[in-house]
Amino acid sequence: MPQFELEIREARESDAQNLIDFLNQVGKETTYLTMDEAGILLSVSEMQEVIRKMADAPNQLYLLALLDDEVAGVLSISADFHERIFHIGELFLVVAKRFSRNGLGTLLLEEALTWAKENGVIKRLELTVQVRNKRAVHLYQKMGFFIEAEQERGAYVEEEGFLPVYRMAQLID
């Protein structure tokens, strides 16, 4: 992508509106995500609070891939505050359709895995992905995730009915 300037960085509160617009857009583009046409349903101030809280938490991360300052992809790692599961990060990744197949997913994952390995808190990453989303499953496997379970009825899509979902995980040391 020589025509775009790429930046990968953590989300800031000032990204809230752009992030909402991005998530609402990708929610319409695909039925692969849990997020649907209804979108993210957060106000700008609520999204600012999410970004602030995740930035402050040692076990959470909100990464943006920007192309010419436009949000093109997002990777988040969310985690609970309880000590019992403080070390478990739930990974979410999405790239806008028009920027897909350009390696942005790989770049975001590489950045997130580097963060997780250096961070010292996250010892397990997990995610869910629809079985039919073969490109994403392949990408996650390439990046070190393994399939822990195939979950029947893990997702519902109006035109398709119930769909199986893979639960994938990766241990971080």
Place this chain on the structure above:
Amino acid sequence: MPQFELEIREARESDAQNLIDFLNQVGKETTYLTMDEAGILLSVSEMQEVIRKMADAPNQLYLLALLDDEVAGVLSISADFHERIFHIGELFLVVAKRFSRNGLGTLLLEEALTWAKENGVIKRLELTVQVRNKRAVHLYQKMGFFIEAEQERGAYVEEEGFLPVYRMAQLID
């Protein structure tokens, strides 16, 4: 338990304080739960809001087992509002230590499964349970749950280190 009067019913907003006290107590009694010594960390008004929202949601349930009006056990089914996973309920069950081994867990699960089958919305129930919590794993199997995955590092307990967790599920029709 002929000496106690048993009631199983949905939680009401007026139960908020008793429920907080109960959850804080069981959080101290066991390291089997995600909830730890820190307890539930909700104010009474926040707990009232949780109870109200769960009562209003067609895919959520908050059940109490009361013995002589005292909270002895809790079963909750929480679920997301997104259509893609609206049919998936996450089950949580805990019985106070001094009332365990009296079948309260079975009674709460029977009530919850009846609710799920009649409710028409929930089509999949899932839960996590520490592998070493054999009595609970056995109970869930007896009530129709199967092991979907064993998750390495699914929990962390200070004295034990990382512990494996079973992810269990049951389809509801």
